[in-house]
Amino acid sequence: MGTQFARTLAILRQRTRSTVAKVLLIIGMFVGVCIVLVNLVYLQGNIFDGVRTYVRGEGLWAKAQKDAIFYLTHYSYDKDEVDYHRYLAATSVILGDNQARQALLSVPVDEQTAKLGFIQGLNHEQDTESLIWFFRHFHSTPHMQKAIQLWSLADERFKSVMRLAENIHNEINQFGGRPEILAQYRQQLIEANGELLHLEIAFSEILSEGARWVKQMTWLISLGALLLFIGIVIFTSRHIINNIAKSEQLLLMSESRFNSLKNSNTIGIISWRLDGTIQDANDHFLKMLNFDRADLASGLINWRSLTPPECEARDAIAITELVQYGHCQQYEKQLISKDGALIPVMLGASFLNGSDQEGVAYFMDLSASKQAEDKLRLAATVFNASTDGIIITDPKLSIISINQAFTDITGFTQQNLQGDAARFINTGHETEDAYQAMLNLLQQGEQWQGEILKETPLGDKLSLSLRINTVRNDQDLLTHFVIVITDISERKAEEEYLRHIAHHDALTNLPNRVLFYAKLEQAIVHVQRTKGIFAVLFLDLDNFKPINDQFGHDVGDKLLQQVAKRLSSAIRQIDTITRLGGDEFVILLEHLPNAENVQILQEKIVHAVTKPYTIDGHLIHIGASIGSAVYPDNGTDAKSLINHADQAMYSMKKPIK
Template identity: 35%
Template sequence: MRPNDGYHRSLFHTHAVIPGMTFALRPSVREKIWAMVVLFLLGLCSASIIAILAEREILLGEKKHTVRRLVEVAHSIAAHYAAQEQRGDLSTAAAQDAAKQTIRAMRYDENAYFWINDLSLPVPRMVMHPTAPELDGQPLDDDSLGYASSLQLGTDGPRTNLIPPQKLFVALANVAQQGGHGYITYYWPKPLPGSASTTVRYPKLSYVKAFEPWGWSIGSGSYLDDVDALIHAQIARKLWLILGIGLPLIVLAALLARNIIGPLVRSSRALAAMTQGSQPMAPLVVEREDEIGTLIHGFNQLQTTLHRSEARFRSVVENAGDAIYIHDRFGWIHDVNQIASEQTGYSRAELLAASVRLLDTHSDFDSLCSLWGIAATEPERYPMTVESAHRRKDGTVFPIEVRISVLPGDDQGLRFVAMVRDITRRKQAEAALLEKTRALARTNAKLEQLATVFSHAREGVMITAPDGTILDVNEAFTRITTYSRDEALGHTPRLLKSGHQPREFYEAMWNALLQDGHWSGEVWNRRKDGSLYAELLTISAVREPDGRTQHFVALFTDISAQKAHQQQLEYIARYDALTGLPNRMLLADRLHQAITQARRRGQPLAVAYIDLDGFKAVNDTHGHAAGDQLLTTLARRMRRSLREGDTIARLGGDEFVAVLADLPDRETGMTLVERLLQAATEVVHHAGHPLQVSASIGVAYHLPGNEHDADLLLRQADQAMYQAKQAGKNRAQVFTADNSTGNGTRASNGSASSM
């Protein structure tokens, strides 16, 4: 026997019930308004603090980068003189004095300077200080010199606060010795015009770097008080901004709390009393004629509308287009409407005597009963909508959509209202539209991706029709090409054509687009002002489901700066900075190519090692500027004395190497060497003084049939050059393998014959 057998409550014997309203302890609207004001002001303060701290870190980072770059310059100067010392051009004392004088004279940012101290510990000594020369040569352990407050080993190491503080120059020496280079913060007087300094000490950031050849530590610093001044100004502006926003906001919140929240509080209290039964249902008092009064008046009208809607609901249920069932948590049917009988083929009496199991095709009916049973403990799960299938009296099955709700106010146990809709036609329509929906989804996904790229990409974006007509461009396109959007629309990409790519290039591009649907590569285009720029371009075709091209999307990035920077780096890496001649790296490359070519053609190849005679005397007598002019002038003359395909490179100092390729015979090579000798002896005028040197040249030949490599040829030419110097200078000496002397560490197997 089914539970509550014989009980049938009509679907239409219902009554209107206003759900009870419970009021839990929670923040009032007034409290929420003040909380929002406070949270907004706190958020504004927090954002200001974060922005100020971020700006301070940026400014300090720029300071650190600048002072490091400048110390690297001073370090390179010391390295330059140390290199002259190693070559023997200067004595150690002369090289160190020259380096100190040069660095002492260097200034930047008006009064900023460089100093040098040694690396001896525990007490270092001052080598050179331009604004405090009295410290030169003195031990740097005096407390009056100040203390370091923090240090950082290297450029990426952690910053360490020194507790207790460490003596300034001891800390500087520790950083240079332990990390090779790093940063120090401390306080130091500012230099004044002349040799005076301020009595007040200012915060300062310094960078030091060890110079190992001479045991030096080279450093420079930048004062930080200007950074603090900028930050203080930012703090003042932020405070005024917060005050300017906060005061009007507080006044507005106070007005809202007094004029708007008060009437709402009184009305809500009256409504709570009505719902709790402490006073009868009655219209609320309308205290004002604004929006709040309209709200209260609307609630009063709602009570009247509820009574009217109850009568209409009874009529709607009877004439509803869906089948309606009332059943208990065990599935027994207690009431149905007429549509339920028409939908299933069962009479009303047959349905009232049955369970939902009669209709539902669900294989696990007990799980449905369990789901209905949790309605009392988990009411938030209802109403719910599910799809299932029902079986008619004739055995046919049809798909349904069921919306299940808990029937309120029932004193006979839990009841459920199930509204069942036959969705056979909808399912058929869904099946018919499924393929089209999937196709549209794929197209929409592509369009959304393109729209996102178009809106947010920093690259230039251009959308064209299949015939190439420009349909749209983004702001990055305008920035890169200097064409406005209106100027570009309606044109084709030929608007940007530079003429650097041949017609075949564009034909290959279009063939790739038509066959593969995409193309990418580097292109040279022309801006509106006529200037050329290089871009990294990617073009993709957006296709219709049937394969037809809908439009093309081109994304490009201006890489002109990268191209120029790459060319500059390649030049610096392969050419001598002073003379513009190939350096040792490019010489090695060209010499290997020349040897390969000589072996392939069966022709002789000559390598001439050139060392200038008397160059050091010019440097010592007339200075380095004269020496530099002499080197650049002789390099230009020697280059002009050779043929177009020959190479002359500078190894460093006054040493050069010439590679003479494509020689028909050795006599032609010696003729070119004679030209080099003549070019080296020509007079160079500097500041009214005639400068003249000569050259000692060693020549080594790579002849057909031998397997000499580049290093061996250079060593042979080097040995021949030293024998030319020993033979009296201003001459050329040819290396010969049959008269080897093997002298010294610079010699190779063989000797030289004089020319």
């Protein structure tokens, strides 16, 4: 019997090793998926930063292009070489970006030349790394290829502006500037400006579409990795379950050979050797000490090592009796369980016939009440040490106990809730349907999980994850609800912050171009239905560049932030203001009673913006040029309205900014 039992144990050990290998594979896959997800989050952050830098760069390019055409137009009128040199300065920005693009498209990529080009294009030096990284990693994607194509078209179209500039310059220097010729050139400049504005808008839109596409792809890859992991877990778990089933079959075969050991459900029985080896044991003995068949097969269980030092003297007396009589008197001792607990037992032992080394022993567990107390103390420790809030209730949601973490998180005590958990879980749901869904499941004795927004006794708002688990007895009757509350306010705030920065300008915190165009399209749809009117204002700061040159970009950035605050204070809550780039702002005025209100609001805005500023100890004065377009008088689509407001602004702009 011993040989057959040993063979069974050998097979069990082999299957255990196979099962462990598969569990380790699952753990390895889980770690791999976590690493992939972390990398995807890092990549997504770099992508959004890259998109941000390109949107800012496009704003600088657009600003330079408008300045170039503006000064060139003025030069065609006043023939002042100062305006022509200002045109050349604005052109330098566009040429810098063109240089950067050519360097990035070259083989091999010339990163140093690209960096110098971006800096010449007035991009911040710290942003050049993001610009180059984004271009190198995503230039082959469909959206980026379209963006590069639009960039190239804009550069080529601007070259025609440069050729017009040369023609205008030659016309003025050689022929004194014939009015009819200069008028033709100015008309060509207007056409070029319109085409370039169209390309700029298309470039911004394709960047936004590309960012959304990349975000969707990263989430799809994350989902794919997760599904792959789940598939492997299911596949491996199936093999583990099969191994367990085969192991159980082997155990049943072993049990049939040792019926005298396996039929006892109240007494632990072992086959032992004098050196401490336990050759076999019934389930009751193993369960009593929290061991399992794998521990027995591995030789982990040894009755000498399971005996605490203070019981060794009594064991020596029993061994003496065994040697003399073949059996010993029943006596009490303690055994060390697998988790280190001392289990009081009553035992008796005897040698097998003809052997003075092997025998059998029986054990009766005397610690049922003590184990029950230990379990209660352990449960209480876990309950009170948990960082999640926990409420234990009866089936009617009457509170039995609340842990300290619940009060720390929510501020509520059992007395605040008047002993009724329903006072807490019945409010704060996002919709009435969500509340009814929870209520229906609880009435059916089922589990529920969701999120609620609660107000603490101090008035703070908390986003909470709520899990309501059921506890059932041996008859499958509901006995308790366990409500677990986790504070997810920080995670919710982070999600809201990410949504905010995706639609707002990083410097001024104003809505960005994407959000502005979305609101503008909504306004068009609304007035088409209501037959109302709205207006678009295009505002450009005068004398901003000299301020930047004199006091530095840090002061310039702070000035833009203060301008944004004044603009926000000057408009109504229903209106929208965005910073297109540089010192250009666009304002959407909705729900206007009549077109005459536009002029009043314009004057109010200009008055607010042109008041003196004090920044870092410097008293700063700036001017503002503003133009407007009213729907539907000046256009019925976003492009025509913005173009009209832009032209209206430039028509009133002073020659020297």
